[in-house]
Amino acid sequence: MILLAPFRRLTGNPLIRDFARSLQAMAAFLVLTVLAFAAILTPFIALTNPYDLATLDLMNSRLPPAWHDLGEWPYLLGTDSQGGDLLSLILYGMRTSILVGILAVALSVTLGTVLGLLSGYLGGWTGAIIMRAADVQFTFPAIILALLIGGLARGVLSPAAQAQFAIPMVVLALGISHWPHFARLVRGAVLVERNKDYIAAARLAGRGPGFIMLRQLLPNVVNPIAVLATLDIAFAVMGEATLSFLGFGLPPTEPSLGTLIRSGYNYLFSGEWWLVIFPSLALMLLVVAVNVFGDWLRDALNPQLR
Template sequence: MSVLVHGPVPTRSALARFRDSDLFASFKRSKLAMAAFAVTLLLFTLALLAPLISPQNPYDPAQLELINSNLPPLWNADGQSPFVLGTDDQGRDVLSAVFYGLRLSLLVGILGVVVSGLIGIGLGLIAGYFGGFVDTLIMRVADVQLTFPAILIALVVDGVAKAALGGQMDTTASIWLIVASIGLSFWVQYARTVRSSVMVEKNKDYVQAGRLIGLSSPVILVRHVLPNVLGPVFVIATINLALAIITEATLSFLGTGLPDSMPSLGTLIRTGNRFLFSGEWWIVAFPGLALAGLVLAINLLGDWLRDALNPKLQ
């Protein structure tokens, strides 16, 4: 007679469970998603390590020399080492400026997505769970905001804040202002998506059980409902990261975004655009290529994630 020995079931790590998931299998099948992830990871790494790998700090006046201004890329006959991608009119290394610009653009984009996500998820949870007048009010505000382009809303928020503060803002305040502008521009998608999911989840047995045992509404929403509605939110956040980066670049290009003392990719493009027709094409071309590559890679990842999480396509 055989004897069954019962012991503790070994727990698997989150990484091991992810490797065995359908999501990872879908990722391995998509060469385009893998290429987009590789490009995104590379650009994130370059931005993170910018102070360590850049030939110079392009915003430290002590490291700049006007004698090195407007040098072409290294492969040009007039190029000089170590300025691989050339220099601008102030002698700043374009490659270093792109690394630092990536760093700031990604920082603002990520913070903007976090702020918009917090606003939208919070309002979506409240609207979907409580319904009634609260739901109607939040959704009507969302409908009104959808009639305006996001960039227009960001411009209005940025302009009103600067007018109220009299334009007297330091660099940190300027960064948070543009983050707030982006956050207030993109919360609607989160709110509408979360509201729809919550309206389905709140009628399920686990929510009813939570009410019966006396759990408060905030506890039910945060601990039980929220984890079950986050799937679509990740897709929206990925796509909105690219939109947030473009919005920041547009505002900076128009001169209402980040200051010149801490330029992002958009500010570098605005600066280089002045020299485009004088022959110094590299000043605007390489920041533009970095911005285009970053946004394209993130968008491709967002498209793959949307399809991978769509049960109708499984």
């Protein structure tokens, strides 16, 4: 009976029960788990390595999928113009896209949460300046701002530096373009909480603003931040793909789903459809799974729907 106690507590959790009742959430979580493990284990399961030219063979370039009459095993999804296995490239590309998405959202969450806490709790000129900055940024579409930051980086950095700092620059561009969403969310929650009795009690106990914001207010906005961050990962992945497709993201030497789609698009009208179709399907599968799981999480953490 003692050994069953942790299992009973786990199954008694309302969030776990809601998850077990939602087939869409479980399917999305299963897809995300498979994609995440595939991305982590890519160096061990990939047939070819785009970073190791010794694994590439130009004699096998632009082969169709294995089930095609001209296809060859073990190139299940065909090969690219360098003879690299397309499935391996998709796994490496998904690994990079997921990494960029998570890092960009982490930057957005950190920046937006800090500024939202300061704006909501301190108010006054501090809150006004932060929110006006957010309003100004809202007038620019996120992708336009990311393109602007990427363009400035290309103009300032040398080609060698651009290739070296490609991932940090894309993360910075996407992270900065999304922080106002988190700042407004956190500020709204803080404005609701800051006049409650437990905040007044903390002030009377001599707690400083930093302690109150981090220990009293922040735990009350974790759930909405988690929901928005989950959904924002899909936007960050799509943003990276868009920037890379337009030539302002990762270079062709750094495989991502965006760079694979951009490279494959050049061969689309020559009949080599697999070079763009399969990376596009992988991107769509990843984004849809994240959105479905994020929608369930938003509903599950909403007390008004319980």
